[in-house]
Amino acid sequence: MAQICVDLLQGHNLxxxxxxxxxxxxxxxxxxxxxxxxRYLDSRSDRVxxxxxxxxxxxxxxxxxxxxxxxxLNATQTEYEDWEAxxxxxxxxxxxxxxxxxxxxxxxxxxxxxxxxxxxQINALQHIRRVRYPLRVPAHNISPNVLATVLDVIxxxxxxxxxxxxxx
Numbered sequence: 001m002a003q004i005c006v007d008l009l010q011g012h013n014l015x016x017x018x019x020x021x022x023x024x025x026x027x028x029x030x031x032x033x034x035x036x037x038x039r040y041l042d043s044r045s046d047r048v049x050x051x052x053x054x055x056x057x058x059x060x061x062x063x064x065x066x067x068x069x070x071x072x073l074n075a076t077q078t079e080y081e082d083w084e085a086x087x088x089x090x091x092x093x094x095x096x097x098x099x100x101x102x103x104x105x106x107x108x109x110x111x112x113x114x115x116x117x118x119x120x121q122i123n124a125l126q127h128i129r130r131v132r133y134p135l136r137v138p139a140h141n142i143s144p145n146v147l148a149t150v151l152d153v154i155x156x157x158x159x160x161x162x163x164x165x166x167x168x
Contacts, residue, residue, distance in 0.1 A: 002080035004073045004130075005034035006121050007161060008148050009065040016065075025145035026069065031117045032060070033087050033124060034070070036080070041087045043115040045095045055093045055115055071148065071156035079128045086127040090120065099140040110140045118147040130154050 008028040010020050016029035032042035035057070043055045049062045075083070096114040115123070119139040126133040131150060135142075142150070152158075 002036075002075045002077045004075045004080055004083050004125075004128075006071045006147070006151060006156075007032045007034055007040065007060065008069050008071065008144055009063060010067040012064050012066050019143065020145070026148040028067070028069070028144045028148060030063075030065070031121045031144045031147050032058070032063075033083075033121055034060075035084060041084070041091070043090075043093070043095050043117050043120045045097060045100075053095045055087075055090045055095075055120060057091065068161040069148075070159050070161045071151040072159065073130065073151070073154065073156050075128075079130075083124050083128050086124045087120065090115065090123075096140055103141060103143075108138075108141075110138065114140075116140060118142045118144045121147055122150065125150075125154070 008026060009030040009032070010016065010027060011029045019029035020027040032040035035041055038060065040058045040060045042058060045053050047053060048058050051058050094114045096116040096119065098109055098111055099114065099116050099119065102109050119142060122131060122139040122142050125131040131154060
């Protein structure tokens, strides 16, 4: 059986701590889809190694975080392939900077094909019908902490992840 995995991380810098703290729940600030080969396919606002901001594949060992947990969903091979294909199709799309601003300022100015990390993952789960579409709250308004709750509700198994990762 295939598995769909999403890592939820708590970053070390102030903005990451604020996202995690204000979001409650698991107190995480980033979400990354984990491909079968272990690489991340996520959306970030910053450069990680040589990878620019936006939706890209990244090396998880370059993540700077203080905590990393993994949500794992058992899936059929077809579900996994459709989930990954949905994420792959968004490579090169922009990070949703405006979505973060709108979230803070309580306004809605979402720009299509711009993704915050948690929206990218919710979208992929909606694509394979593990999460219904539309949700009452738009994906671009879902924080990493709310994503963790959604993953829990749809039956994810949880584990701590220990990689040789940076703890800057």
